[in-house]
Amino acid sequence: MKAWLFKPFERVAGGLALAMGLIVIALTAVLAWRVGLHTDGVIDLHFGPAVGLWVLIAQGLINWLTLSLLLLGAGKWLSSGRFRMLDLFATQALARWPLLIGVAWLAIPNVGGEMESRTARLMAQMPDQPGQVIAPMEYMFDAMWLLLLSLPVLAAIVWMVWLMFHGYALVTNLRGMRVFFSFAGALVLAEIASKILIHLLMRVFA
Amino acid sequence: MKRIPAQCPACDSELAVTELTCLKCDTRVTGHYRLPPLSRLSPDDQRFVEAFVLSSGSLKAMAGQLGVSYPTVRNRLDDIIEQLSGNPDE
Numbered sequence: 001m002k003a004w005l006f007k008p009f010e011r012v013a014g015g016l017a018l019a020m021g022l023i024v025i026a027l028t029a030v031l032a033w034r035v036g037l038h039t040d041g042v043i044d045l046h047f048g049p050a051v052g053l054w055v056l057i058a059q060g061l062i063n064w065l066t067l068s069l070l071l072l073g074a075g076k077w078l079s080s081g082r083f084r085m086l087d088l089f090a091t092q093a094l095a096r097w098p099l100l101i102g103v104a105w106l107a108i109p110n111v112g113g114e115m116e117s118r119t120a121r122l123m124a125q126m127p128d129q130p131g132q133v134i135a136p137m138e139y140m141f142d143a144m145w146l147l148l149l150s151l152p153v154l155a156a157i158v159w160m161v162w163l164m165f166h167g168y169a170l171v172t173n174l175r176g177m178r179v180f181f182s183f184a185g186a187l188v189l190a191e192i193a194s195k196i197l198i199h200l201l202m203r204v205f206a
Numbered sequence: 207m208k209r210i211p212a213q214c215p216a217c218d219s220e221l222a223v224t225e226l227t228c229l230k231c232d233t234r235v236t237g238h239y240r241l242p243p244l245s246r247l248s249p250d251d252q253r254f255v256e257a258f259v260l261s262s263g264s265l266k267a268m269a270g271q272l273g274v275s276y277p278t279v280r281n282r283l284d285d286i287i288e289q290l291s292g293n294p295d296e
Contacts, residue, residue, distance in 0.1 A: 013275035082284065087277050173281045 008094070009167045013087045021093020025064055028100045029056035035107045040198045042067050042190045043157050045102055047116055055202070060096075062197050067164065067190035068092040074182040075172035083171050091167025095160060102156035115149050118142045161187070212246045220246065243290050251286050258283065 003010060009017070032039055033056040038048035042063045068089045075083060106112045122142050164187070169179045214221055223239040244255060261267040269279045 009275055010278045011273065011275055013277050017275075080284075083277065083280070087275075091277075170275075170281065171277045173277075173284055 006162065007166055007170075008163070009091045009170050012094070013090055013167075013171070014084075015086065015090070017094045018086065018090035021064075021090055021096065024097045024100055025060040025093060026057065028096065028103055029053065029060045031100070031103045031107055032056050035103070035112055037103055037106060039063060039099070041195045042187065043161060044191075044195075045099060045106075045153060045157065047106075047112070047119075058201055059198055062201070063190075063194050064089075064093050064096060066194040066197065067186065070186040070190050070193070071168050071172075071183070074186050075168065075174070078178050078182055079172040079174050083173065087171045088168070091171055092164060095163035095167050098156040098159040098163065102153040105152045105156070111149055115146060118146050122146070209249060210241065210245050212241060212248070247286065247289060251289070254282060255286065 012020075028039065030053065031037075032045075033051075033053045036047055036050055037045060038051075039045055039056065039059045040048075071092065072085060072088055075088065106115070122139055125139055165179075165183050168183050168186075169175070172179070174182065211221055213219065221241065223241065224236060226235045226237075226239070227233070244252065247255065257268060257271070258265075261271065265276060265279045265283065269276045272279065
């Protein structure tokens with residue numbers, strides 16, 4: 001069970017993982033669209049204005065492809081290059097499944113509603129003049145409650161990043177510092193690139 | 207049949223063959239002969255190589271048989287290749 005949760009790619013990769021991963025990306029997009037969530041970055045998940053379903057699907061695909069392509073480049077450069085491209089793209093697609101759990105958590109009506117209303121209350125208290133107190137103590141309860149409700153989402157994102165790393169390390173067979181730093185670099189670049197691409201897409205088509 | 211030990215049980219260093227015996231006339235030859243590279247692998251790795259040959263070198267078939275993914279089998283093979291190429295038979 002532990003292996004399936006944290007090292008699933010030792011058991012599944014290739015075409016099956018790719019098919020499962022694409023289903024996960026599609027389901028995440030549909031559920032996020034229904035509850036007004038956005039995934040506008042490789043590791044981003046937050047509420048936002050209502051948009052068409054195609055935007056959420058495009059966000060999911062851009063996030064997956066951006067990171068996969070950067071990891072492919074890093075993997076081909078650093079390893080002997082004897083790995084299959086299919087395995088890398090498949091593991092990166094399936095690695096996104098904890099995000100579906102995060103979206104499902106926020107789709108619970110009370111959770112999503114509470115988070116939105118408490119965020120709005122806190123934002124309304126933000127100071128508009130320099131030197132003002134950021135938030136009076138009476139709003140600390142809101143902040144703590146917001147943090148508590150966010151914890152499952154944060155855990156899901158950490159889990160997703162771990163699976164992305166595990167997939168990359170297993171497929172490329174890189175070890176030590178090389179695998180850690182190349183993954184971290186690709187993740188940062190992919191986060192920036194995906195945000196830019198999604199922003200451009202919204203400007204062109206919205 | 208007993209398996210050939212590849213490592214010294216006392217210090218883990220490589221073992222070599224120092225005597226060979228003819229099974230018919232009992233002639234004995236002494237010397238210093240290194241074990242073939244495959245015999246120097248761990249029993250687990252030897253079983254893996256055997257399964258690899260028996261599956262006609264199909265990593266996909268092996269992955270199915272072992273219940274693991276293709277990259278897992280590929281990595282295991284790469285590790286064995288590294289061991290074999292790091293221990294050239296001199």
